Amino acid sequence: MNAHEYAFVVVATIGSIAAVAVVTARNVVHAALYLVVTLAAVGMTFLLLGAEFVGWVQILIYVGAIVILFLFGLMLTKAPIGRDTLDYQNRAVGAVVAVVVAIGLGSLILQAWPLASTPAAPSAPGGSDVLGSALFNTYVLPFEAVSFVLLAALIGAIVLARRDEGT
């Protein structure tokens, strides 16, 4: 264990606890605020792994924009408070599925990369210079496709949420 791993374990623990709080919170606004903690923890994970640009994009886009969008959605649709109205009554089935998936994935991961014998990975190549040249040379076509998807989503959201004026 080195300093990076200790920092990661602390960040991941906070993020995991907040993630559980997101899916079990009784109040929808509290759930959105717990989501901020989880997304910030994921952003910190990116920074610790060495992917600086994506780390800050995660914090700017997710914590700055998407959570605000969620809060707008919550304010515009007044949701009742309490687990009985927010959750299905047979949520135990969902818990069973989630636990099975967690155990399955966890055992597979530990089988493939045993914790004791895996060497530490080097940091990810994530500086904005490397990323920019990869994005605009090799991946320029997917990049344009993604910007078109964003434009279509923007127009679609406006058309969907617009009130019809009877024209």
Add this chain to the structure above:
Amino acid sequence: MIRLPLVLLFSAFLFSTGIYGVLARRNAVMVLMAIELLLNAVNVNLIAFAAELQDITGVVFALFVIAVAAAEVGIGLAIVILLFRNRASINVDEVDLLKW
């Protein structure tokens, strides 16, 4: 730096939490939040393997996932608001107009 299985375990935990959220929540906005957890778990995996393989592709695709997730939230919340305007409820189990 950080060993790969630690990061993958964090990602797997986030993913299963998201699955529980998608399955257990009735409120459509809460389901969207759980989907964000799923997408974030995928992003953590992409970045972890970009570090392991020393390849920029994982980082580029994590950026694309973030962009598509932003589009998905925009469209999803527009649909939720439309649903609330028409049905006065955003519980996903009450939206059964297309159910056979």
